[in-house]
Amino acid sequence: MSDSKLVYAFGTGFADGNAGLSALLGGKGANLAEMCHLGLPVPAGFTLTTEICTYFNAHDEQFPDGFEAAVVAAMDKVGTEQGKRFGDDQTPLLVSVRSGSRASMPGMMDTVLNLGLNDVTVEALAKVTGDERFAWDSYRRFLQMFGDVVMGVSHDFFEEIIDDYKYENALTEDAAFGADDWRDICKRFRAIIQDEAGQAFPQDPYEQLWGAIRAVFKSWNNRRAITYRQLQNIPDDWGTAVNVQAMVFGNLGESSATGVAFTRNPSNGEKEIYGEYLLNAQGEDVVAGIRTPLYLSKKARLDSGLEELSLEEEMPESYAELLRVFEVLENHFCDMQDIEFTIERGRLFILQTRNGKRTVKAGLKISVAMQQEGLISKDQAVMRIDPMALEQLLHPTLDPNVHVEEITRGLPASPGAASGAVVFSADRAEAETALGHDVVLLRMETSPEDIHGMYAAKAVLTSRGGMTSHAAVVARGLGRPCVSGASAIQIDYDGRQAKIGKTILREGDVITVDGTSGRVLLGHAPTLEPELSGDFGNLMQWADKHRGLAVRANAETPAEAERARRFGAQGIGLVRTEHMFFDARRIFDMRCLILAADAKQRQTALDRLQPEQEKDFVELFTIMAGLPVTIRLLDPPLHEFLPHPEDDLQQLSETLGVTEEDLRLRITNLAEANPMLGHRGARLAVTAPEIYQMQLRAIFAAMRATQDNPAKIEIMFPLIIDAAELAYLCDMAQGLADEEEAAHGTRPEFTLGSMIEVPRAALLADQLATHAEFFSFGTNDLTQTTLGVSRDDAGKYMPSYVEKGFLADDPFISLDQSGVGILVDMAATKARHTRPDIKLGICGEHGGDPQTIEFCQRVGLDYVSCSPYRVPIARLAAAQAAIRQSKK
């Protein structure tokens, strides 16, 4: 610490720092220095580094050695620059003291303006500016701010004094106050400070300064700052810098003004001046919203039909200078800037510049335009877009301008928004939809049996389950908005109603589900349809040039497969064949198969199912001609296909020729304590090979039917735990291929692979790779087993685990790199040791998560596979990961 430079001075044309030092100087301080280097009009000042903040908070609120002396020297220099002197009774220098951290934390920390005023300097200010009212107004503003921020006297006391004064003097608004009024107020303010703080307001400007600096450093650890950092993932040890800067005044009469501006339109990205200003006002007045700000450009004013003149018309010279500053800044920072400015008696000062926030759509437009203007490269354009933000472009969103009552919140499980009448069962959803009604399916949780209802519904809402619960996964696959784990909802299926606190939701009540934010709203809320502009296409094209990772989609239906191709998927990474069994007729056959009393009944069911499977595969292979299609054979436990024992079993019992009672008993006996770890996946094929055999025959037949323009077929076995088990299943597939060849003359060409979805498979990846030509990491199940966490039950504690920092993120949203990641990395290394050209992919929900994609790039996987809607996100994220890696 003792060797570090503590104070970084700046002023027009010179600066100790620059934009590269934002870690040390904060974003604001670094950019102020940068602007000074560019020769822009910046009031002189100095920045106290974040290291001082860290030292201060670690050393019982002591400043490091030499700190005060350095500040005094810097202050003298500011005075010299501005032609004033701090505390001087003739030309007093006034300063602002503002926080400024590395990441923007708007409004979270404290600020003190007009510092340096006291009973003497206020008179000098009045003299120098020739505006006594201004001087006393400034002083009372300072007293108010200093009293609150530094001396801990609540804001309310000061407001009360002003209110009392108004009442006593029959004044209705601040504007009516004269110099004497403000002088009187100042006196009262000093008195209340003395009363409430137990000590006098300090007249010594340096005493004021030390107090203000302390207060700003301390405000790094106030509650709202801590909360904000948690939410934004900002490390606590960064600390804030403090900027001390000469005051300039936008409230020195009609030739003064203050405003904020964007160099482009942050809403749509158009290249036009965008912002607002106020005449004769201080910066905080714009923010406070007491007076309505005016437009900057004449065009904007005319477009809006406003009569009050724009800055362009009111102060053409300052406006022209502002335009020149905009150009300099955009050209220098190569990004849209968000600028604060003040005009003091006709003279323009820039107080802040930073990269401006923008909508996704605007971001796309700006990035593509700046590339075309030659400001940035295609790489840079690609890096500028947050992949996750693309979701806004791909799904309908709630109209932010319409207010609707929020009744509860859950997890944003599948993006998009939709409205409909609440129904509590999948059958009801289907029936109502058939009548032309929009419905929202509300369940505690969904199971594979509910898929027809989820398909029929406009949106899905569940009271349990996480971001990768069954409901979430299926809804994302189907492109239905979904809010999951809205745990405040208590559902009473029998009564066909749900309770949310005191609200009762009955069947038929209309609600809106916003799967993008997790909100559930009462009634119908209007939505905005997405539009994919040409900018989107351009950017995705640039992104694809950089990608190393291929991007595939998880898809079973023709609709999903077509959507996947449209969104640029390079094949299907996961066909969940079980999803093909859920239409009403097939599930009946499936149930006959599972509950069959003898081999004959079983065969009958299989004979009915096989042509259906074959038809599905023909459709998929046709859509995906030329691309890889990875087919996962039946995965879930058989009892997931069965009706509830309470359901009507008449038809089934007649078909199978057993009593309903016996059937119920059989169904009950098939239930499992922990189905996720149950009799499923490859385990089904080991105990009942007929189903996989049927599926393999259907695949081979479909390959024969599409042989003129074939897809590349990859057959995958789920839940593998041992090499011998995998070998056994590979033999089964090759044996059936032999039969196919014997019967039809040509042998189907396919590769065989294994899911890696339990830790044992990852640990034995080298052995599995002797049989598998590819691996697909099923990171959903691998996460569940590695952490011992059921995704359907995690909602009750996972938020606490993330909040307390036990886990970096919800491990079902972003891969748990420090835990599950070890296994994935280990398995990839072991697998390549056995088989260097093994193809490695990931097909869990994580396949569409940018952080996970970065991880996949790092460990060298070949592809990611995600739901069709996530494909563009994955393409962009993969490109960014590749660019970042190439830079290292």
Added chain:
Amino acid sequence: MSDSKLVYAFGTGFADGNAGLSALLGGKGANLAEMCHLGLPVPAGFTLTTEICTYFNAHDEQFPDGFEAAVVAAMDKVGTEQGKRFGDDQTPLLVSVRSGSRASMPGMMDTVLNLGLNDVTVEALAKVTGDERFAWDSYRRFLQMFGDVVMGVSHDFFEEIIDDYKYENALTEDAAFGADDWRDICKRFRAIIQDEAGQAFPQDPYEQLWGAIRAVFKSWNNRRAITYRQLQNIPDDWGTAVNVQAMVFGNLGESSATGVAFTRNPSNGEKEIYGEYLLNAQGEDVVAGIRTPLYLSKKARLDSGLEELSLEEEMPESYAELLRVFEVLENHFCDMQDIEFTIERGRLFILQTRNGKRTVKAGLKISVAMQQEGLISKDQAVMRIDPMALEQLLHPTLDPNVHVEEITRGLPASPGAASGAVVFSADRAEAETALGHDVVLLRMETSPEDIHGMYAAKAVLTSRGGMTSHAAVVARGLGRPCVSGASAIQIDYDGRQAKIGKTILREGDVITVDGTSGRVLLGHAPTLEPELSGDFGNLMQWADKHRGLAVRANAETPAEAERARRFGAQGIGLVRTEHMFFDARRIFDMRCLILAADAKQRQTALDRLQPEQEKDFVELFTIMAGLPVTIRLLDPPLHEFLPHPEDDLQQLSETLGVTEEDLRLRITNLAEANPMLGHRGARLAVTAPEIYQMQLRAIFAAMRATQDNPAKIEIMFPLIIDAAELAYLCDMAQGLADEEEAAHGTRPEFTLGSMIEVPRAALLADQLATHAEFFSFGTNDLTQTTLGVSRDDAGKYMPSYVEKGFLADDPFISLDQSGVGILVDMAATKARHTRPDIKLGICGEHGGDPQTIEFCQRVGLDYVSCSPYRVPIARLAAAQAAIRQSKK
């Protein structure tokens, strides 16, 4: 192969092989060679190695080069030894051709006796022996055996011919047949061989020999041999040796005999001659049981009251020689021998010796006695006992002499046997037991709510669940016999009956559950009580001297803790505190706690529970004074404590002041999709710290109450997945210890540790070890998560996985060393890297499995912990593991 010696000759006083070559010569061949070296009377012969068998089966049933020549040379040597010649028409040498593998496979493979007989040599045999009937009887026996074993003519054809002949000639038994009868039979036998095999019986003795050798090698792969090897874990690639040996005859008149003998009593271990013999008979007659064999010693005959003379009385000289042989063999092999002998016209021949099978009790007695006789060392005595066999000594067993009808089988989940009336609910079990009735609790599966019923019942039977299902684990802990996963049982709770095939079992029907074998019997079967002899104590003492691993017990109740100490446990490795909540009153308080409407109700419940917990801990600590006690804080999901929503909720709803309907809804909402991966363990403490805090306070208070003679307290957090989570919980414990210190002046002394029971914890063991002073591997859950296998649901497929060789053993019985073992080893290494003196133990069910204990020794754990009944087994297994390791 070409360089190997193919044929190993032997005869009295010389042998090419010895007892060390059993892998090559099989057990029988190696011991024959060894006996020849000892100068014992062994008929000359030669052994064909197992390598030939392997070659033969790998090369399309061809013999290796030089094989025939070597056999012919060896046969000539045998002839010279015996003064006969193979195929000679004057003094023909007859031989036996017998299998003999490395491990005993009694009766699984084929044998041919009297080989060398044909139409010519039979006449010579008649002349040489002077017994024409004997010669033709021997010939027909040979034809029959050769026809069946070598030429594939079913045994039945030969039996039928003899039956027909008896009928035609009005003969009632074989003994009435004369030489002419047998000659006639021989003719008919040759004819049927010609008819059925399509070729003539070979008259050429070498043709006979090659055929017999082939048949014996091939019989290595017959179905019953393969099945036997699977059951006994004998590798398929070992192959069998073949022994060709000169025939000697026990059926050459009244001075000939044959018998089997043990050098000690294999039933009780007493040092006395034990065995039986038959005058004028061949070896197979003893086995076939047509005539009742007689005693060897006079004492045994007198004890049994039999009139027929013993061998000692009948042939005193041969008996004396036999006694001498016994002594030589025991002194040489240092173990009880199981011997086959033949006396041919007064001359004794030893045909086989091997270590004899014995009961556990006999094994103990023999080992301890042999040590005292100076035959073996204490080490050797310890190594001789199969640890698992000790179970027979620790539990009641079914009287093997009583026949009771077996109705079904399940898994032998908790050893011991008991009878009682069937009941279908825990409540009913408790009520009936209160009335003084013995009951067996029959459930599909049990849950923690059933514990009072399991405690009340004499035995537990379930239709689902594996060897480590809830039922199995709890029953073992309680010392109740249990058969789990008896999947043929279909339970109808409403009808209070169960179906097993066509058998209906109604409430009140008496059954017997044999948890040692997995059998379920109809009615009451008498049992034998265990008795622990002084030999047991001696052996365990010797074992304890060798052990490196400490052995602790899993125990919660004072009864279990006392049993554990009695069985030699060195502390408690796992106190499952949740088991302390299951008595009727406490579970009510627990339910109030979980379902509490507000903080006050919650506190009331906690205030009632804390003194109860404290009382339990005081009892445990007192019993375990001076020893470590590892307390695992609450582990299972809260809903395991709740009643079924269908149960009577009146009292609970009144106490909590909510409607039953609301309560039902709350209970339903707490249910989980996969409770094993649910909201449990440390996760409870993170979301609802009150319960752990209550438990910690109770522990500290109990420590205070027992401070004069304290146990060593280790507090353990379950289901840890991250170091930050563990740190958080350690802080919680230390904070409460601070409070305890502040309130009572002394700080409780304890260590803090973590369960390692999900893969993530194992992967991050180095990080966890910064906070944990000990680890306990919860291998049950670690197995479930590493393999993705729910132990409660594994019954349906796990047997197939073991049978097909995908897994070496049921991973819930013996640790999956090649999968889960990797994680345990990795975690141990990582943990010691961070904290070299970290204490490492295992507390899953595997802690009592000898193979797992061997693994624990190898990876260097500090202790194993198992159910109290397993403690002696673990002590012995740990000693054996240490001895084996020290030898390497």
